[in-house]
Amino acid sequence: MKILVLNSGSSSVKYQLLDMKNQTVLASGLVERIGEPTGLVRHKRRPSTDQEQTFTEEMPIQDHATGLARVVELITGKDTGVISAVSEINAIGHRIVHGGESFSTPTLIDEAVIEGIKAQIPLAPLHNPGGLAGIETAQRLLPGVPNVAVFDTAFHQTMAPEAYRYAIPKSLYTELKIRRYGFHGTSHLYVAKQCARLLAKPFAETSCVTVHLGNGCSMAAIKNGKCIDTSMGLTPLAGLVMGTRSGDVDPALHAFLADNKNLSIREIDTILNKQSGLKGMCGHNDMRDIHDLIAQGDEDAQLALRVFCRRVTQYIGQYLALLDGTDAVCFTAGIGENDHVVRRLSCATLSGVGAILDTHLNAEAPRGKAVEISASNSRVKIFIIPTNEELEIATQTLEVLG
Ligand code: ADP
Secondary structure, three states: OEEEEEEEOOOOEEEEEEEOOOOEEEEEEEEEOOOOOOEEEEEEEOOOOOOOEEEEEEEOOOOHHHHHHHHHHHHHOOOOOOOOOHHHOOEEEEEEOOOOOOOOOOEEOOHHHHHHHHHOHHHOOOOHHHHHHHHHHHHHHOOOOOEEEEEOOHHHHHOOHHHHOOOOOHHHHHHHOOOOOOOOHHHHHHHHHHHHHHHOOOHHHOOEEEEEEOOOEEEEEEEOOEEEEEOOOOOOOOOOOOOOOOOOOOOOHHHHHHHHHOOOHHHHHHHHHHOOHHHHHHOOOOHHHHHHHHHOOOHHHHHHHHHHHHHHHHHHHHHHHHHOOOOEEEEEHHHHHHOHHHHHHHHOOOHHHOOOEOHHHHHHOOOOOOEEOEOOOOOOEEEEOOOOHHHHHHHHHHHHHO
16 A cells, blocks of 8 residues: 655645555655745655665746646656556545644545635635645546545544633634644654553553654643643644744733834734744754754853743643643654753653653663653653654555545
8 A cells, every 4th residue: 555645835745655564655755945936856765765865856846736746757757766657656645734623533535625624724824725735736646546634633623622712702712713723633643652552552541741842842631542632722833932933922912012013913923933932032943053052152042942841841740730640741753852951851840740751761862763761760651752744644544545
């Protein structure tokens, strides 16, 4: 079974072709700057193997259809490809950012589903149109191949109203569906399932806190295999401090900035999404750069790191309190998997709530592997679990197709 996974953004398409027989990635790549004068295609044949080959090309890519057509040529090409014809692709799994309240499971795409995804555009105006372009193009270029939508919000749809409703007028919920949705659901689900495997427990009996720290950062509280709370909200701006996003701020900040800096709502939104977080505090959004700056004595970078980790600690504490008994805390994504300093600072005061880090195991943890980093007397285990959203999308796509 070969599954093509597509993650179509507003001006980019990330792709992976997976062979699900042995869960290997046959090809992967990224089409960037769609619609700009010069687009960029980066294609890898047999990535992360000793036969890995990378092909990079610059070319104008006017739209998603042009980009995806090039992807199809690359994965079937004699010199760049891994299959001889598109007919070898059994299904296409699409990452769709927002499923609103309409989609709580991966879904086989038909006309009604496309309309359903379109209906969520007001909730994700920057993301869902890219996903739809990916679906429409795939249907045209690979006729007859089933398409499945896997929603970033779906895993969080099990939250109870007391978790997802905001304390604002009810009419804003009923009219506009303003509520907490949460994102990164595919990653949280994958990591929680891996956590259950490490614990040798059925997923439906596993409770854990998943801590996804990448460019975007979010956390989920999972009780008996179901999400009961998550840190992102109506949009991905809420919750943890991120690379360029502020995370939680006083909601009165918008009015304050409008009054005192004469900024428009759009300008404030841009500040909070693109110029805040780690970047806003010290000028850099990559955690590796922040460590370099700290080594040079940069106090802004030091403070940015402390604010980032304190917020992680606060949310872990919140979720341990809500879960009333947890098996594990699981760190994942670029920072969560690789940055032992962030993990150490984030867990420094958690021993009182039963999660004790083994600082040696933490500092020496091998890259790219799921490992335990908690002390032997820790009631709550602490794990590093590499995420794999593409594999999870391919797995769910297969499940939908039975
Ligand atoms: P995305 O959210 O785009 O999928 P990733 O999960 O790949 O992002 O995380 C990207 C971030 O991970 C980078 O911005 C960087 O801050 C961080 N990161 C990656 N490698 C390391 C590392 N070795 N040490 C610390 N941080 C890292």
